[in-house]
Amino acid sequence: MDRPAGFSGPFVRQRRIRAGPNAVSDADLSRCVHCGLCLQHCPTYTETGLETESPRGRLYLIKAIAEGRIEATPTAVGHLDLCLQCRNCEAVCPSGVPYGRIMEGARAEVLANGRTPLAWRLRTLFLREVIARPGRMAALAACLRLYRASGLRWLAERVPYVRDRVVLAPTVSGPTFPPKAGVLGRPQDKARGRVALLTGCIMPHAFGRVHEATVRVLARNGFEVVAPPGQLCCGALHTHSGDRPTARALARRNVDAFVEANADAIVVNSAGCGSTMKEYGELLADDPEYADKAERLAGLVKDVTELLAGLPLEPPSGRVEALVTYQDPCHLAHAQRISSAPRYLLSAIPGLRLVEMARPDRCCGGAGVYSLAHRDMSLDLLDGKIQDVAATGATMIATANPGCMAQLEAGLRRYRLPGRVVHVVELLDEAYGRSPDGV
Amino acid sequence: MLDFQVVTNPALIRDLRRAVGAKWVLDAPEDLIVYEYDATIERGMPEAVVLPDSDEQVAAAVRIARRHNVPVTARGAGTGLSGGAIPCDGGVVIATSRMNRILEVDPENRLAVVEPGVINLDVSEAVAPYGLYYAPDPSSQKACTMGGNVAENAGGPHCLRYGTTTNHVLGLQIVTPEGDLLWLGDKTPDPPGYDLTGLVVGSEGTLCIVTKIIVRLLDRPQSTVTLLAIFDEVDQASRAVSAIIGQGIVPAALEMMDRNTMRAVEEAVHAGYPPDAGAVLLIEVDGLEEETREQADSVRALCDELGARELRIGFSLEDRERLWAGRKGALGALGRLAPSYYILDGVVPRTKLPAVLRGVYEACDRFGFQVANVFHAGDGNLHPNILFDERVPGATQRVLDLGAVIMRLCVDAGGTITGEHGVGYEKRNYMSWIFSEDDLEVMGRVKLAFGTGGAFNPGKVFPSSKGCGEVSSRMKGAIAKAGPDAYV
Incomplete structure (x- = not known):
């Protein structure tokens, strides 16, 4: 890319987003022709009315930083950070801009270049040191369970000043999904196939009941369900936050665990995790040892609804009025x-x-x-x-x-x-x- | 390190913040930079962006800008195609995105009052329960704003039968250059006195800022039929257009897409266009049940006669929307063919379509660019999209040169330089191809009468050698290349 004549400066060279290993590709970025058809589908744009909080604006900012036209100032980084990464814009983009990939790459560069806002860095630390580690995750879940069971949550959510500050903390209640590996469910008759379930980081604690239901429904539809040992958090939250090293480390562990399981499909009942696992091939594309395995594995990943809807579904016997x-x-x-x-x-x-x-x-x-x-x-x-x-x-x-x-x-x-x-x-x-x- | 200069005027920013609230005035370079573009290839940085919440705040912002002697440019969603929302002389951009309320719906009188930031399609959705709709439907109608539609006198596929924005606006509340609020027109269909509403619609933000719009609503037609005809050659499709209209049928819409466009659209929405087809026509007829059925039959027979290789027909809303999906997303889909496109907006007499289209393809060949045509064939409103890569040094300049040549083709064929996108910035110097010095002088006097001078959207519409300096010399070059008689 040509830079304007007479344009130089050592710090600019360092901070160019494309300079790093997470390079947002020029081809991806130049796909946006700023037609604006994404705007009304962007939650942060429709809430604020600000072009800076729109997909088109964010892409333009990423491009401007990459070209060295502006610096990755806290203001600019803040606009990237306020993106939900809901990818609604990507789904409606007539030009096919791979927004999710671009935003993940841009965040990875921002994080790697060390001018990340403190809150973002703390978040990354929390994701890496707690969410990615099953033991610490269990401890956190225990605290949240106590928070609810002790009535503290009830109280906190009734105090006017505190209410808004705590209401979004996740609830942990109900039985924890047993952290056992191996066969979780078997069909009564002959098996239609064998599927491996991603148990995930928070699901077993906060929504163990969903896992239990998933296992029962899959078994009822003729699947043997296994939980491969050695699997970890899928790394979705880390990817979204720009922490690709952690995401890649988790992805490699999961590739090993799920390849070992040798299942017909990998079933995920958490949409965010499924989306990331389907993109494992891209995430590990630069890893010679894992690239092929990851790509193949990604092809086996199915959301539980996707898998079931593709079957001749066992007709439900009971009613849910x-x-x-x-x-x-x-x-x-x-x-x-x-x-x-x-x-x-x-x-x-x-x-x-x-x-x-x-x-x-x-x-x-x-x-x-x-x-x-x-x-x-x-x-x-x-x-x-x-x-x-x-x-x-x-x-x-x-x-x-x-x-x-x-x-x-x-x-x-x-x-x-x-x-x-x-x-x-x-x-x-x-x-x-x-x-x-x-x- | 910035490669652009931001003129900072702390007093201006302070006054604006006082008027609309600190949160709604942007002055950081990394915020301003996303207001330098619209859907064209033009660029221009503002020195401040204001997002008012009410007509009073707009008026206040205008007064402040005037006091500090900086120009004001209004911006809706930035989906415009002539650089209308780009502040090419810097100054203050007033973005209307927060003024997005539908203030009144009056089904008995078939009208609605909306703020300028309301999205075009939202008007039709809001009045749908009454069996009504707002007729002008630019392809960007899911994103573009009513204020922008008024400024550019926006058209759309259905303007063939129903007319452009100007035929659907009854009255406007405006802010004058002095910062006063006043109403032009009202809720009656034909108010006495000068038609100032008609003057403001299509004035491209150069006369005033619109803060409220009274629009006319139409009854949804009893029945609508959409036909899609696929042809091997563009020429066949062009002849079909003339034949349909020649039969006395005025379709609600009559659209054409050529091979390149179909290729992009096919990738984007999988419309099922055959890869070797040359052109597709989209024909919509509406009205009373019997009438539409008859017209659809005639259209079908005509297309057959002229060699259509395939005909699809849609009666239900879902089927019709499927047929339209490709057309509505066509422009954005061009991003799949090339990193940039330059969209032209010329008008030619319908009968000249085949000849002018041939000329367009030849010119693009000569310049070595691919072109994708997607346009309102029924009213002869061409939209050649020149595909290029703006990162290739010199490409943009050659594309602009080519654009001038194509515009000249339209004018020479007895047509004109814009059908619906507006003159804006990029085509202002072509104005002298179609207007005499005297004509332009009269228009200039209208602007003087409004007392705007350069206060609102400077550098637009009128031919000028000054303004965005570098670019106007660029334009001169382009025009010089267009032919020796370019300045007739």
Whole structure:
């Protein structure tokens, strides 16, 4: 790329985003023709009205930093940081700009170049030292469990000043999914196949019930379900935060663990994790030892709804009499482009009435640890989402990602609304009458 | 280190912040830089961006800018295609994105009052429960704002039958250069006195800033049929266009896309266009049930006669939307063919379409650029998109030269230099091809009568050798190349 004549400066050379190993490619960036068709699909743009908080604006900022036209100042980095990475823009972009990949690369460069805001660095530290480590994760989960069980949460959420500050902290209740490896479920009759389940970092603690339902539903549909030993957090949160070294380390461990399992498919019931695992090939493309394995493995990854909707589904025997609305997880609808599979599964449940909310694929504001890092924006988005949900009259919100579930649960508590937040497979499981076959 | 200069005027920023709140005034270079573009290839940096929340705040911002003697440029969503929202003389950009309320819907009187930041499609969605809609439908209607539509007198596929924005605006609230709020027109269809509303629509932000818009709404047609006809050659499709209109049918829309466009669209939306087809026509007829069925039958027969290799037809909303999907996303999809495109907006008499299109392809060949044509064939409104890579040194200049040649082709064929995108910045110097000195003088007097001088959107519409200095010499070069009689 030509630089303007007479343009030099040592610090500029160092801070060019394309300079680093996480290089955002010129080809990716130049795909944006700034037509603006992404704008109305961007939650942060529609909330603020600021071009700086739009996909087109952020791409332009990344480009301007890469070209050395502006520096990666706290202001510029702040605009990149306020992005939810919901990838709604990517799904509607007529030009096919790979926004998710660009934003992840840009964040990796920002983080690698050492001018990252303190909050961002602390977040990265937390993700690397707690979320990525099962033992510490369990300890954190125990604290959160106590926080809820002791009634402290109840209290904190009723104190006006404190309420908004704590409401988005994830809830941990219900039984922890047993951290055992090996065979989790077997079908009654002959097996249709063998699938490996990603258990993940927070799911076993916060949503163990979803894993249990997943295992039962898969077994009921003829799958042997195994949990490969040695698997770790998928690294999605680390990738999104720009911590590629940690993400790659986790990805390599998981590639080893899941290759070993030798399953027909890798089943993920968390949309964010599924999206990242499907992109393992890209993440490890520069690793000669892992690139091929990662690519092959990525091809086996299936969201649980994707897998089930592709089967001749075992017809549910029981009924679930409920008015349900479905929230599209961003990483399912936009990153994985799966939106009809979960709806198909819901519609297969006798008694269940699905009522669509306005803009079901608009981000709820959860977005991984976003809700903790950008509380105000997260709450604004959540408020809008709960209004849309309330307008449907539904008593249940179904979705397919733990981050969305935690966020929507917080939303219901915040508005003291009755209702339940469930994973799609939980409803299917209920419809199967919690049949004991398999577990 | 910045490769551009930001003129800082602390007093201006302070006054603006006082008027609209600190949060809604941007002055950091890394914030301003994202307001230097729109959907064209032009660039211009503002020195401040203001995001007012009300008409009063707009008026206040205008007063402040005037006091500090800096120009004001209004900006909607920045989807414009003539550089209209680009502050080419710096100054203050007033972005209307927060003024996005639909203030009133009056179904009995078939009208609505909206703020300038309202998205075009949102108007139709808001009035849909009453069986009404807002007719002008630019391809960017999911993103573009009503204020921008008014400024550029935006068109769209359905303007063939229903007219452009100017036919659908009843009244406007504006801010004058003095910073006063006043109403032009009202809710009646034909108010007495001068049609100042009509004067402001399409004035490209050079006369005033629009802060409220009264729009006319139409009843949704009883029945709509969309046909898609695929042809082997562009020429066949062009002849079909003339034949359809020659039969006395005025379709609601009559659109054409050529092979390159179809290739991009196919990648983006998988519309199922055959890769070796030369052109596709999209024809929509609407009205009463019987009438549309008859017209659809005639259109089908005509296309068959003229050698259409495939015809698809859509009656239901879903089927019709599927047929339209390719057209609506066509422009953005061009990013799949090349990193940049330069979109032209010329108009020629319908009968000249085949000849002018041939001329366009020849000129692009001569300059060594690929071109993708996607346009409103029914009203002869061409949109050749020149595909290029702006990172190649000198490419932008050659593309602009080529653009001038194509514009000249249109003018020579008895056409004009813009159908709906506006003159803006990039085509201002072509104005003298179609207007005499006297014509331009009269227009200049209108501007004087509004008292704007260079206060609003300077450097637009009027031919000028000054302004964005470097670029106007660039334009001169382009025009010189267009032909010896370029300045007739």
